[in-house]
Amino acid sequence: MGDLMGLINLEHEQDFLEELTYFRCGAAAPFAGRYRLVDFTLSNMVNSGVSEVAIFTNSKYRSLMDHLGTGADWELARRHGGLFILPPDWNDPTDVSRGDLKHFHNNRDYFHRSKASHVVISGSQFISNAHYKKAFKLHLEREADVTCITTEVDTLEPEHMSQLRIEHDNDGWVTGFTNDHENKHVFTNAYIIKKEVLLKLLDECIAYHKDHFFLGGVKENLDSLAVQYINSEGCSIFINSIKSFYKHNMNLLQPDNYRSLFFKNEFIRTKISNEPPAKYRESSKVTTSMLANGCVIDGEVSGSILFRGVKVHKGTKVKNSIVMQRCIIEEGVHLENVILDKDVRITAGQTFIGSKDKPFVVAKRQTI
């Protein structure tokens, strides 16, 4: 699989998680107790044998860079290849490119320097634990220019509505990309593309002032390109709003969902930490919850997800909530349907109750 290079394109994913993306890009939003959204795409790439991955990031990338570091925790701190975090750096004075094409254009070196002849491109909003090996095999076998990774959903949820759907023939060739609201065959925004096709489309898109590589390059040229599709296996989650973020966190508390995201394939990698095991004290009462290391629990926790280093004091109840890193919840607090971003302190005796459709969200580092 040395023939495949990776690209995580975050240009079109901005500020989709309200308070959670005030200070960070969506890819860096914490998810499922110890991860960030980007971990899933990045791990899937690495677990597929991809050893060089670039990330196009547009803004609010401090937290993303802090999380990814040298890439060592994803085995991407390499002498050759490895991880390339590419923030905006517009170095060409004659540049007329727009949208994500600006990233492609100003980082052509990344594609030229690699020996790989195919590129797997994805965003960070599609969460799965499946590798791209099968898709790449199919891509090569069918001699496709582009192979789109798709998923067929049983019921269309709000988070699917903004995604492109595909139409295809019986031979697996994609015949159309639509936004047809009845279509349940959803494109995951992940695809494999021949590098030479990518570079050709790139020039074309820039020449015609396009501002979206996939829409302007692949979708508009569908007639002249050979585009295959393959369905992603296992858990397939889209997160593009607070509502879908909350819902899919909570869904992981059903054992089957937890298993299929974390134990079906290889492990999802994330930044290695140094927290001790979680401590459950004498008066703790924890049920149907996911807890990361470093938590110290004195109170009652049910139906909730607690990230690393959360402290829940005595006489406090946390229900159906997501509590991120290092939050402190003091005595006698009652939280229900709440999302607390990192480093929030809830002072003693307070009650906050959100609704399932609209959880009460508290932005980072506040004391309330």
Next chain:
Amino acid sequence: MKKECVAMLLAGGEGKRLGLLTKTLAKPAVHFGGKYRIIDFTLSNCSNSSVHTVGVLTQYSPMLLNKHIGIGKPWDLDRQEDGVSILSPYTAKKGGSWYKGTADAIYQNIHYIDQYDPEYILVISGDHIYQMDYAKLIEHHKEKQSDATISVIEVPWKEASRFGILNTLDNLEIYEFDEKPETPKNNLASMGIYVFNWKALRQYLMEDANLTDSDHDFGKDIIPAMLNDGLRMYAYQFEGYWKDVGTIQSYWEAHMDLLEEDLSLSLNSKEWRTYSHDTNYPPQFIGEYAIIENSLINSGCWINGKVTNSILFERIDVGANSSINESIIHPEVRINSNCLIKKAIIMEGVEIPEGTIIDGEKYDEPLVINSENIVDFQKEGVER
């Protein structure tokens, strides 16, 4: 390059009294505290004390220990000029031999120490649980203008006869060393942690190596010889938690201590972190009917039963209606439903069949269960 102090970490011992726990690995590599291995405490102390030149002497079953230490990354000991070095027995032009004792292990690595031309040598061992600032010990050594400083801890008088006791003057100058005295004159026990002036120690190691009737041991040979010659030797009194986990009973007790809230040893301390490797297991999953009290639980665990006063390492399944009390469960253990486990240590990778009862309270010391002796525990149905 010159370094003021080089640490030599003794990690070659077999730890015979730990029985099954050290059957295939060295004592410093034995799992501890839900996430760590015993040696992590000493290596973290080095890192936190800014002692960055650490030679680790390994000998008995070193594979896992060597792998664990690696290049020292978890402890920030992966450094360009010094950092951690694993020193195993070797052969050279003049032959070679196993390390014959703690002093011999260091004697055989004099060339390692000499390359840093240090003033002081810190001798520590990889089988104690404690959090200690070695910088303070070295400072004390300098202040007293000592040739050798031994770290001591106050032990209850009635237990003093189990330890090596140091008899000191009021200013902590040592005048006598009593190994396991029947009638102790003092209750300051040696912790097996020493600081020496390298010039002096080097001399004594060379002389000791030539003695045929020596055990080549610090406690038995080097320290008494130095005392005999009237070197300046001082005790350094350590205040805090310290435990030698040399037996199954003390290994278990140290874990129960870890669950105490008001202990000076804390895994959650941000001032004195304990470092180890971490893995990519997902967060622990606590089921609908789980009951967990006073316990430590690591990533990847799946709890559906009752866990009280216990320590669970990573990736452990606890089935429905199973109950675990006062036990230590090593990684990747699967406990099926309707099991009762009390005062036991379950070793890595064991699967406990449904309905198994393991009750360590019926025995003198906690039970150690591995994949072989698990068959001795008959299915009995759970008594509640």
